[in-house]
Amino acid sequence: xxxxxxxxxxxxxxxxxxxxxxxxxxxxxxxxxxxxxxxxxxxxxxxxxxxxxxxxxxxxxxxxxxxxxxxxxxxxxxxxxxxxxxxxxxxxxxxxxxxxxxxxxxxxxxxxxxxxxxxxxxxxxxxxxxxxxxxx
Amino acid sequence: xxxxxxxxxxxxxxxxxxxxxxxxxxxxxxxxxxxxxxxxxxxxxxxxxxxxxxxxxxxxxxxxxxxxxxxxxxxxxxxxxxxxxxxxxxxxxxxxxxxxxxxxxxxxxxxxxxxxxxxxxxxxxxxxxxxxx
Numbered sequence: 001x002x003x004x005x006x007x008x009x010x011x012x013x014x015x016x017x018x019x020x021x022x023x024x025x026x027x028x029x030x031x032x033x034x035x036x037x038x039x040x041x042x043x044x045x046x047x048x049x050x051x052x053x054x055x056x057x058x059x060x061x062x063x064x065x066x067x068x069x070x071x072x073x074x075x076x077x078x079x080x081x082x083x084x085x086x087x088x089x090x091x092x093x094x095x096x097x098x099x100x101x102x103x104x105x106x107x108x109x110x111x112x113x114x115x116x117x118x119x120x121x122x123x124x125x126x127x128x129x130x131x132x133x134x135x136x
Numbered sequence: 137x138x139x140x141x142x143x144x145x146x147x148x149x150x151x152x153x154x155x156x157x158x159x160x161x162x163x164x165x166x167x168x169x170x171x172x173x174x175x176x177x178x179x180x181x182x183x184x185x186x187x188x189x190x191x192x193x194x195x196x197x198x199x200x201x202x203x204x205x206x207x208x209x210x211x212x213x214x215x216x217x218x219x220x221x222x223x224x225x226x227x228x229x230x231x232x233x234x235x236x237x238x239x240x241x242x243x244x245x246x247x248x249x250x251x252x253x254x255x256x257x258x259x260x261x262x263x264x265x266x267x268x269x
Contacts, residue, residue: 073247075248085229087228088248113229114223
């Protein structure tokens with residue numbers, strides 16, 4: 001029963017390898033940021049993920065989603081026990097990958113957003129499920 | 137209680153506490169003067185190097201990685217990684233570019249913060265090959 005509860009807390013959409021070729025192409029004046037959480041550790045911890053102060057989704061285990069944004073400065077935060085922010089730039093037509101890593105805190109876990117190389121991210125994304133509507 | 141178990145019980149929470157309380161990356165405002173050439177020079181790393189990037193945090197600069205010269209600050213030439221990312225870390229994580237004085241890493245340029253952060257352990261010499269345009 002506990003296992004069923006834990007599994008239901010993970011993302012369950014189609015896998016990255018199934019949907020990557022069907023995703024909408026990127027507009028020339030925009031960049032794309034992928035967010036993904038490869039680990040199911042600390043499943044109960046699923047904070048909101050904010051990009052430049054605006055919620056873009058949550059840190060759902062084994063799931064990924066993306067947002068397209070105008071180029072510029074990006075600040076990613078996760079609202080957990082302590083906040084660790086990630087800052088990076090986004091260029092036109094650039095793809096960025098943000099891994100949402102669980103780190104166990106004093107009382108509960110916290111999500112640390114990390115900027116990841118494309119090659120490393122694509123390897124980790126293979127087994128993850130697409131969250132079509134991350135704000136739901 | 138056995139000494140080993142006691143040590144684990146003490147060190148575990150202490151490590152978590154230290155990670156949660158890491159200080160900010162020390163930095164100062166810096167102006168980047170962008171290169172004007174159409175095809176700026178690149179630098180290739182010939183030997184892997186591990187450098188401190190913040191309080192308790194290190195990063196590896198991989199052998200074979202290529203860095204493009206994008207400009208200059210008062211501290212040195214600024215190089216952006218090609219097809220990879222580089223970050224510095226303290227209380228937060230910041231995308232960063234290498235600032236080189238010759239073949240020595242003297243610090244990091246933080247493009248979002250428009251700031252320079254000195255290499256915490258002092259300048260580190262790299263084994264590099266430069267390719268001018």
